[in-house]
Amino acid sequence: MVKNSKPVIAVDIGGTKISTALFSADGKMRANTVCPTSASEGVNAVIERLLTVIEDILTQNKLTPPKIDAISIACAGGINTAKGIVVTPSPHLPGWTGLPLAAIIKKKTGVVTYVLNDASAAALGEQRFGVGKGVKNLVLFTVGTGIGGGIITDGKLYLGARGGAGEFGHMTVETQGLKCGCGNIGCLEMYASGTALVNDVLGRLRSGQKSSLLDMAKGDLTKITAKIVDDAARRDDKLAQEAIVQMAYYLGVGMVNVVNIFNPEMVVISGGMAALGEVLIAPGRMMVEKRSFSINAQAARVVIGSLGNEAGVYGAAAYAFDVRRAK
Amino acid sequence: MVKNSKPVIAVDIGGTKISTALFSADGKMRANTVCPTSASEGVNAVIERLLTVIEDILTQNKLTPPKIDAISIACAGGINTAKGIVVTPSPHLPGWTGLPLAAIIKKKTGVVTYVLNDASAAALGEQRFGVGKGVKNLVLFTVGTGIGGGIITDGKLYLGARGGAGEFGHMTVETQGLKCGCGNIGCLEMYASGTALVNDVLGRLRSGQKSSLLDMAKGDLTKITAKIVDDAARRDDKLAQEAIVQMAYYLGVGMVNVVNIFNPEMVVISGGMAALGEVLIAPGRMMVEKRSFSINAQAARVVIGSLGNEAGVYGAAAYAFDVRRAK
Numbered sequence: 001m002v003k004n005s006k007p008v009i010a011v012d013i014g015g016t017k018i019s020t021a022l023f024s025a026d027g028k029m030r031a032n033t034v035c036p037t038s039a040s041e042g043v044n045a046v047i048e049r050l051l052t053v054i055e056d057i058l059t060q061n062k063l064t065p066p067k068i069d070a071i072s073i074a075c076a077g078g079i080n081t082a083k084g085i086v087v088t089p090s091p092h093l094p095g096w097t098g099l100p101l102a103a104i105i106k107k108k109t110g111v112v113t114y115v116l117n118d119a120s121a122a123a124l125g126e127q128r129f130g131v132g133k134g135v136k137n138l139v140l141f142t143v144g145t146g147i148g149g150g151i152i153t154d155g156k157l158y159l160g161a162r163g164g165a166g167e168f169g170h171m172t173v174e175t176q177g178l179k180c181g182c183g184n185i186g187c188l189e190m191y192a193s194g195t196a197l198v199n200d201v202l203g204r205l206r207s208g209q210k211s212s213l214l215d216m217a218k219g220d221l222t223k224i225t226a227k228i229v230d231d232a233a234r235r236d237d238k239l240a241q242e243a244i245v246q247m248a249y250y251l252g253v254g255m256v257n258v259v260n261i262f263n264p265e266m267v268v269i270s271g272g273m274a275a276l277g278e279v280l281i282a283p284g285r286m287m288v289e290k291r292s293f294s295i296n297a298q299a300a301r302v303v304i305g306s307l308g309n310e311a312g313v314y315g316a317a318a319y320a321f322d323v324r325r326a327k
Numbered sequence: 328m329v330k331n332s333k334p335v336i337a338v339d340i341g342g343t344k345i346s347t348a349l350f351s352a353d354g355k356m357r358a359n360t361v362c363p364t365s366a367s368e369g370v371n372a373v374i375e376r377l378l379t380v381i382e383d384i385l386t387q388n389k390l391t392p393p394k395i396d397a398i399s400i401a402c403a404g405g406i407n408t409a410k411g412i413v414v415t416p417s418p419h420l421p422g423w424t425g426l427p428l429a430a431i432i433k434k435k436t437g438v439v440t441y442v443l444n445d446a447s448a449a450a451l452g453e454q455r456f457g458v459g460k461g462v463k464n465l466v467l468f469t470v471g472t473g474i475g476g477g478i479i480t481d482g483k484l485y486l487g488a489r490g491g492a493g494e495f496g497h498m499t500v501e502t503q504g505l506k507c508g509c510g511n512i513g514c515l516e517m518y519a520s521g522t523a524l525v526n527d528v529l530g531r532l533r534s535g536q537k538s539s540l541l542d543m544a545k546g547d548l549t550k551i552t553a554k555i556v557d558d559a560a561r562r563d564d565k566l567a568q569e570a571i572v573q574m575a576y577y578l579g580v581g582m583v584n585v586v587n588i589f590n591p592e593m594v595v596i597s598g599g600m601a602a603l604g605e606v607l608i609a610p611g612r613m614m615v616e617k618r619s620f621s622i623n624a625q626a627a628r629v630v631i632g633s634l635g636n637e638a639g640v641y642g643a644a645a646y647a648f649d650v651r652r653a654k
Contacts, residue, residue: 078622087622137488149588153480160590161464161626170620171584175500175577184583184618250502256511257498261476261588263487291511293497295405295414299488 006069007061008320009054009111012118012312013037013075015092015145018046019310020053022061023317025069027129031057032313043095051108071105071113072320074121074312076148081116081163090146091181116159116319118142118312120166122270122305123150124157124322125315130268131306137264140305141168141254142271143280147189150315151262157319169193173253191250194226194273200243201229211239230276244279252284259292259300270305277304333396334388335647336381336438339445339639340364340402342419342472345373346637347380349388350644352396354456358384359640370422378435398432398440399647401448401639403475408443408490417473418508443486443646445469445639447493449597449632450477451484451649452642457595458633464591467632468495468581469598470607474516477642478589484646496520500580518577521553521600527570528556538566557603571606579611586619586627597632604631 005025012019014037021032033053037046054071058064076090084102086093105113123140126132132140136155142148147169151158159165169189170182177186190196202221205211213232217223232240255267267288269281285302292300307314332352339346341364348359360380364373381398385391403417411429413420432440450467453459459467463482469475474496478485486492496516497509504513517523529548532538540559544550559567582594594615596608612629619627634641 078620080622088620151588153485154483156481158480160623161592162590162622164590164620164622164626165464165588167587167620167623170587171498172500172580173502175580182618182620184587253499253502257584258588260494260497260511261478261492261585263489263491265488291509293405293415293491293494293509295407295489295491296487296494299491 006067007063008069008317009057009071010313010317010320011050011071011073012121012316013046013050013073013093014118014312015076015090018050018053019313020050020057021310021313021317022057022063027317027321029314029317031061032310033057043099046093047104047108050105054109065110068111069324070320071109071111072316073101073105073113073115074118074316075101075115076118079115079117079163081114081159084113084115086115087162114316114319114323116316117148117150117163117166119148120150120157120159120163121315121319122307122311123152123166123268123315124318125307125311125313126268126270126305127152128318129307129314130311131303132266132268135266137262138266138268139168139258139262139264140268140270141251143193143251143269143273144271145193145195147193147254148271149258153262157322168254168258171254171257173250173257188250188254192247192254196250197226197229197243197247197273198224200246201239204239204243209239212237213240226273233279244276245283248280248283249287251280252287255284255288255302256291259288259296263296263299265299265301267300267302268305269303270307270311272309274304274308333394334390335396335644336384336398337640337644337647338377338398338400339448339643340373340377340400340420341445341639342403342417345377345380346640347377347384348637348640348644349384354644354648356637356641356644358388359637360384370426373420374431377432381436392437395438396651397647398436398438399643400428400432400440400442401445401643402428402442403445406442406444406490408441408486411440411442413442414489414491441643441646441650443643444475444477444490444493446475447477447484447486447490448642448646449634449638450479450493450595450642451645452634452638452640453595453597453632454479455645456634456641457638458630459593459595462593464589465593465595466495466585466589466591467595467597468578470520470578470596470600471598472520472522474520474581475598476585480589484649495581495585498581498584500577500584515577515581519574519581523577524553524556524570524574524600525551527573528566531566531570536566539564540567553600560606571603572610575607575610576614578607579614582611582615582629583618586615586623590623590626592626592628594627594629595632596630597634597638599636601631601635
């Protein structure tokens with residue numbers, strides 16, 4: 001990591017929380033504050049809270065805005081990074097459509113601000129600071145309520161023409177499949193996300209399959225979450241295990257596809273569902289070995305990310321360092 | 328194009344023919360020889376013929392090997408470009424598995440030799456000399472008997488870890504679909520290639536659907552080719568038209584997927600089936616508009632390549648020029 005003259009503030013705006021971290025000029029995380037957010041809040045409330053957190057971090061570290069090189073924000077949704085605009089926000093951020101987030105934060109703080117897609121940031125984070133350190137070609141799936149993706153080609157973050165690259169969750173894997181909220185059909189996200197897992201479990205329960213999940217949820221199916229399904233599977237619940245096997249199979253299909261497309265050295269699984277660990281990725285690893293082109297399969301290691309839910313802030317920081325270095 | 332001090336020999340080894348071209352130091356094609364090859368020939372016969380063609384071109388242009396900067400070969404199959412090895416050849420080149428093609432040609436000619444995948448070469452060709460001139464992020468499908476792909480990211484050819492990137496024909500689009508020769512299931516190639524088109528037509532004929540194709544093939548179904556299906560469709564044959572619509576639909580699924588993954592400025596359709604023109608790509612263009620993420624759909628132009636079957640040699644030449652420039 002090239003030395004930067006000034007520290008960087010890195011932010012990850014997710015559906016339920018905002019992580020804000022201070023990175024010193026040598027690329028080390030010095031402080032990290034996580035605060036909740038909710039879909040019902042307006043844009044202004046979220047931005048005000050973010051500004052307060054930034055101010056607190058600066059005060060606690062005896063810094064002022066002129067001493068900061070940049071604020072770099074990872075944000076869920078379709079982000080035009082060149083313009084710093086949230087073009088199509090994630091459903092968790094209603095009202096953010098077309099929001100010139102970089103300009104707003106810059107105006108309020110006086111600090112140059114970048115915005116990039118959160119999954120792209122996670123890929124850069126894992127490649128600079130995490131499991132993919134030193135890997136030249138890396139693809140990352142964020143598997144949570146939805147599925148996002150990030151791409152490192154020849155050592156650099158690839159964002160595409162307008163920052164929209166890496167939507168691995170929205171490749172069709174079933175042409176006659178489920179209609180996706182994105183407007184496409186049979187998207188991977190409809191089969192391999194946390195939401196897909198829960199929907200699959202509910203379908204199995206409604207069709208009369210037996211499971212300890214009914215007791216665990218005390219009969220209230222709305223209480224069933226991906227976490228509860230994981231817990232049940234670990235306690236040998238057959239239905240929960242079958243649903244996870246199905247989800248892992250589809251994630252494997254997605255892995256085979258990106259391995260054939262990118263010939264990466266590494267496929268990283270990140271996001272909330274990565275907590276399932278090997279159960280989630282081992283089938284995909286085997287499928288890559290068996291089904292991908294041999295030249296591609298031989299190169300690809302399939303792993304869980306090592307930065308957990310901090311991948312996004314690490315990546316946002318790395319992005320700011322990269323921009324500085326390119327100048 | 329940066330000026331090179333010496334000319335380059337560019338070669339495209341396909342299933343049925345070898346194109347060999349001389350490019351002058353200023354990047355212009357000066358001579359181009361096409362000679363046939365066939366699957367039944369051994370490796371040595373093909374290589375001997377290639378060497379003869381190269382010698383002829385040099386003699387005709389009053390050149391000797393020391394006056395040539397490089398020989399750059401586009402070749403079908405999984406190519407390890409860094410090592411110059413044909414790792415997994417296309418079925419048209421049996422016996423080429425593991426062939427150290429670059430080393431063999433270098434030994435025989437004394438000229439530095441590169442080998443890269445033919446679809447990757449076609450993408451580079453179209454981006455440097457063809458319809459994609461100046462486009463930074465471009466993806467190309469070669470649609471012929473199979474489906475290949477090439478990727479330009481941030482203005483550069485992306486080959487992946489071992490030269491195996493861009494296998495767009497081998498992404499699963501039907502998880503319960505047809506078994507593909509590559510070992511994967513429901514690959515795009517099984518639905519949107521020339522071979523898939525002919526198979527689809529044969530299936531329809533066998534199930535009793537009426538068509539002028541039966542007359543055109545004089546009752547011999549083995550005579551039906553993609554070209555004949557195209558001809559029949561242009562003469563309003565319903566069956567042929569339906570089969571092409573189906574193929575174009577699947578190609579559109581592939582386009583939507585790569586547009587969501589790469590957020591490219593351009594999707595180029597190349598290869599033999601590109602002769603179908605707008606009939607083949609118009610449905611996909613509409614699907615990209617309707618189904619891809621809006622930020623991605625807005626950026627992407629879907630077009631037919633402008634270099635026809637010379638895209639490969641142009642790309643091979645561009646690759647050699649790039650290597651030289653990087654030095």
